[in-house]
Amino acid sequence: MKEHPDYQEELDRLTFTKVYMDSVIAAQESDQETLRKRQESTVAALDFKDSSLKYQDMLTHANFMKMSKDQLENLKKLRKKPYFARIDYHRKEKPERETFYIGKVSLFDRETQQPIILDWRSPLANVYYEGRVGDVSYEAHGETYEGNVSLKRQYSIEEGELQDFRDIDITTKDDLLQDSLSQNADHRLTEIVSTIQEEQNRVIRADLRKPIVVQGAAGSGKTTIALHRVSYFLYTLQDIFSPEEMLILAPNRLFIDYMKEVLPELGVEKSRSTTYVDYVKLVTNHSFTVQTQHETLMNILEHSDEEESILRMAEWKGSKEFQPVLDQFLQYMKKEFLVETDLKIAGFRVVNGKKIRKLFVEDYSYLPFYKRKEKIRQVLMSDVRRKKKVMLQKMTKKYDDELDRALYGIKDPDKRKRRVSFLLDQKDAKLKQIESESKKAVREYMKQYPNDPLPTYFRRFYEEADRFHMLMKDFGTDSDREFMRSHTLRQIKKKTVDAEDLATLLYLHAILYGLDPDYKAKKVVMDEAQDYSYMEFVSLKRALNTDLFTIVGDLAQGIYQYRGLKEWKPILEDVFRAPNYLTLQKTYRTTIEIMEVANSILTSMNANLPLAEPVLRRGDQPSFHSTRQKGWEDNLFEEYNRLRKEGFKSFVLIGKTVKECQLIVQSLEPYVPEDSLQFVQGEEEMMKDRIIILPVYLAKGLEFDCVFLVNLNETYAPSLLDRKLLYVAMTRPLHRLQFWGKEPQAFLLDEVNGEYYKS
C-alpha cells in the first residue's frame, strides 16, 4: 500500500477527517482550547502544502457545525472508522471531477456545503453501490444526474489507522467483501454497509412509497438488508417520518436481541421491534395465554393424536377464505349498532333516528364500529346542547301563551287562579324536565348500543353454533368444523388462544375498535415472512391502514407450512396493490462446500425455487460422524476444541425437536466441562462462550461459525417439512458444518452427492 502513488494523499485525508471530526465534537462540547490545539497539530502533520491550506480553511468551519445529540454520539462512535469508500465522480454539468468519501454518517463543510463524508444512504452514494467504473447516473429529488465514475476505492481502517486500501474493478473481485465474510459470527453484521452488493442495494433503495416483497435464499442478507432499508427509509424521509412510526416484526425474541446488535449502528433503535404475538397482545390489551406456533410445530413433530385436525384448523384460521367469513360475522355484529330510534327529550324529537343510523352506516363508515359509536355520542351531545335552548324557549312560550289565555280568558277569579297556578307549576316542571333529561338523554340513548370487549366478540363467533356452521359452510365437514369450534371454546375457557387466533383478534379489533394511536405504525418490516399466514398480513394491513410494508422471506425455509405461505402470489395480488417483488439469490453466509449440500436438499423439495449461489468463499467440506461407536461424545468435544483452536468462536448443536435437544444435553453433559453447554429453549439470551443447543425452529434466522447437526433419536424423514427443517439447519453455519448421527440417512445425506461431504 505504501508504494501506491496516492498513499500520502490518503493518509492526509484520513488525518484531516479525524481532526475535522474531533473539531466538530470539541466545538459541540465547547472545548475551544482542545479544538485549537488539535487543528494546529493536524496542519503540522499534513504533508501537501495545497491540501494543508484547503484543509485548514475547512477546519475553521468545523466550529460552526450544528448537530443534534444523537448525531454527535454517532460521530464519536465513528471516529475509529470515518469512512469505508471513495468515489471519484464527474457529473456531466460540472466543470471537474469530484472526490467523495463515503461513511456511515454525513459530515458537511458548513461554508461550502461540500461533504467531508458522504452518508452511505445519500443519493450520490448509490453510485458506489450500483455498477462498476464508467458512465453512471443517479436520482435525487426526482431528477436524474448523468456522470462518470473514474475511481471506486475501498478502505480498511482500524482504530482510526489506515490499514489498507484497494480499488475495485481493476480486479473484479470484491476483496472487502471477501474479508468481511471470512470473519467470525460475533462481529459481522455491522460491517455490511461497506460491502452491500448490487442486488441488495436495489432492495434497500427500491421505491419507498410502495410495498416490497423479497424472496431471498438462506444467507442472502434478507434480515440485514431489511434493516438497512429501514435505515435508508428513515434517512431519506427524516423530515416527515420518525423512527417510532416504524414497526419491525421478527419471529422470536431471540431474534430481536440479535437484530438489536445491528440497529444502533443503523440509527433505527427507536423503532418498535417485537413479535407478531407480542404486538397483537399489546394492541388488543389481551390477557390470554398464547399457544405459540412453535408449540404446535413441536406437537406435529412429536406426533400428537389430534395432529391432523389441529393442522387443518390452523390452516383455516390463517387462510384467505377466512377473511370473508369474519367479514360476514362482523356484518351480524354491525346490525346491533344500527340504532334508529329518535332521540327525544320531554316529548321533543331532538335528533331523528334515521339521521343517527345514517351517521353510523354512511357518514362515519370509514371508522371502526366503536369509534363511530363515540362520534355519534359526540354529535348527539352537541345537538342536545344546541337544541336545549330552543326547547326551553318553545316550552316557555307554550306556557306563557296558555297563561295569557287563562289570565285574559277565564272570567271566574277562583277558576283563573287555579288554572294559572296549575300552568305555572306545569311550566316549571316541564322546564326542569328538559334540563334534567338533557343531562342524561344521550347517556340513556347510548345504552342501546353494544358495549362489549373484544374477547366477547371472539367467543361469540365460536359460541353460536348454527351461525358458526353457516358462516363456515365451505370449510371441511361438519365434524371438522365442530372440532374447530369446540377446541377454540375449550381454549377460551382456559384463557388461552392459539397463535392463529391472533390474526382473528387483531382483525376484529381493527374493525370494531381501531388501534390506539400510540401503537400505530406507518411502516412495517416483516422478516421471515414466509411463516406468516395470509390473515396475519391482512390483519396487520387492516389495523395499521398502511401500504408501506417491507416483507422479506424464503419459502424454502417455511417450516410452519401448515399455516404459513406456500407462495407469494396471494400477498402480491390480493393483499397489496402493485407491490415490488425482488429476489436475492446470492448467499453470503456460508461456504461453497456447505451450500452444495444444502442446495441438494433444496432441490429435493421440488419447490421450484432458485438455488442459492454462494459468493466465492471456500472452506472444509461438511462431514458426517457416527454416534454408533462408543466415545462419540468425546470425539464431538475434540472436534469442538480443534475448531476453537482454528479460531472459530460460536458453536451450536442443532436438534430436530426440543425433546431431541434434551437428549443431546443429557448425553453430552457427563463428557464436557461444567458450564460449557447452554440449552436455549426460548427467551433466554445466548452466552457467547457456551456451546449452544437449539431446536431447529429457534435456530432460524440465526448464524454461528460452526454448526453440528445432532441426531440421536429423531431422524429427518423424506417429507417436505423435514427437508425444510434440514435446509434451515444446514444454512446456519458461516464456516463449518458437521453431521452427528447413527447414519448419513438420518440427515437425508443418501440423497446428496457423496462427493459433497466427508464420512
Ligand SMILES: Nc1ncnc2c1ncn2[C@@H]1O[C@H](COP(=O)(O)OP(=O)(O)OP(=O)(O)O)[C@@H](O)[C@H]1O
Ligand atoms: N453484502 C454483504 N456483505 C457482507 N456480509 C453480508 C452481506 N450480505 C449479507 N452478509 C452476511 O451474510 C449473513 C447472512 O445475512 P442475513 O442473516 O441477513 O441473511 P438472511 O437472508 O436473513 O438469512 P436466513 O434467511 O438464512 O436467515 C450475515 O452474516 C450477513 O452479515
